[in-house]
Amino acid sequence: MKRIAIGLSYNGVFFNGWQSQLDVDSVQDSLEKAILRFTANNKRIRVTCAGRTDKGVHATLQVVHFDTDVNRKMSSWVRGINTFLPSSVSVHWAKEVTEDFHARFSAISRTYTYVLYCGRIRPSIYKDLVGWCIYDLNLENMLMASEYLIGLHDFSSFRASGCQSNNPVRFVHYIEIKRNGHFIFFKIKANAFLYHMVRNIIGSLIEVGKSIKSVYWIKELLESKNRSLSAPTFSPSGLYLSYISYPDKFNLFQHTNDEDIAIPFL
Structure with a gap:
């Protein structure tokens, strides 16, 4: 019996999330x-994945492992699985790993990227691939507000009511926010995330960007530990699981660079 890890990408529009469910x-x-x-x-x-994504959420890099006694070359696993996958899912690489590797529990950190289109007219050609906001957001204020989220915090104010985690404390390594024309890219790296945590953070930062809330409101939200005070959960459309970090000992070949995550269609 051998353990194989694979890296894959998928368009979440066509699925009811990552996790296996009846009749969907x-x-x-x-x-x-x-x-x-x-x-x-x-x-x-x-199969076991690094992080379960919700309905409509995409991945440019999801990592999965499974155990098998079938002997194939790693290149054959890539080509063979892709042959039978729908066009909305692609396997990018496969690697035999040691039995102590676990796609979820061995992960050191996860990175999500959110792509937001700002404009008066809905972005038709990017439907379901980006979030949409009609306002011209204040990037500087969002950057200042995001700094309150960096580090080790209780993120109860940004977790969904259905979150099953016993511990709301997470460590956020960084939040980057960059503008490119009508697009704003949010990149958030943390050791792990709570249910809907990224989308709730994005929604709250947008409230700051619209000048509806002050920069210091994010700090007040964190301290309140009260989900009802933060912004509504933002759309899943522009959210991408974009990188998973693992200890060097596993020597995983991953098709993207944590410091330069690219969304392929932009």
Whole structure:
């Protein structure tokens, strides 16, 4: 029995999230069915991912592991699984790893990128691929507000009511906010995230960018530990799981650079 890690990307528009569910399409179901067809086994191979994404959320890099006794070259795993996947999902690489590797628990950090289009007219050609805001946002104020979120904090004010985590404390390494024409890119790296944490942070920063709330409001939200005081959960459309960091000992080849995450269509 060997353990294999794979890196994949997917367009979340076509799925009801990552996790396998009854009577709806999920990324996990599509991947497991593709592996089953490629290996020609009668037994379905279960996969474990680095981070479960919600309905409509995309990934430029999701990391998955599974155990199998099927012997194939790593390049064959990539080509073979892709043959049976829908066009909205692609495997980019495969690597045999040691049995102590775990896609979720071995991860040191996760990075999400949110792409926001600001303009009066809805961005038709980017439908479901970017978030949309009709306002011209104040980038400087959002940057100043985001600094309050850096470091180790209780993020209760930014977790969804359905969050199952026992501990609301997370460490945010950095938040970058950059503008490119009508697009604003938010990049957030943390050791882990609470349910809807990124989308709730984005929604709250946008309130600051619209000058509806002050820069210091974000600090007040953190201290309040009260979800009802923060902004509504923002749209999933522009959210991308874009990088997973692992200890060097696993020597994973990953197709993107943590310091230069590119959204392929922009």
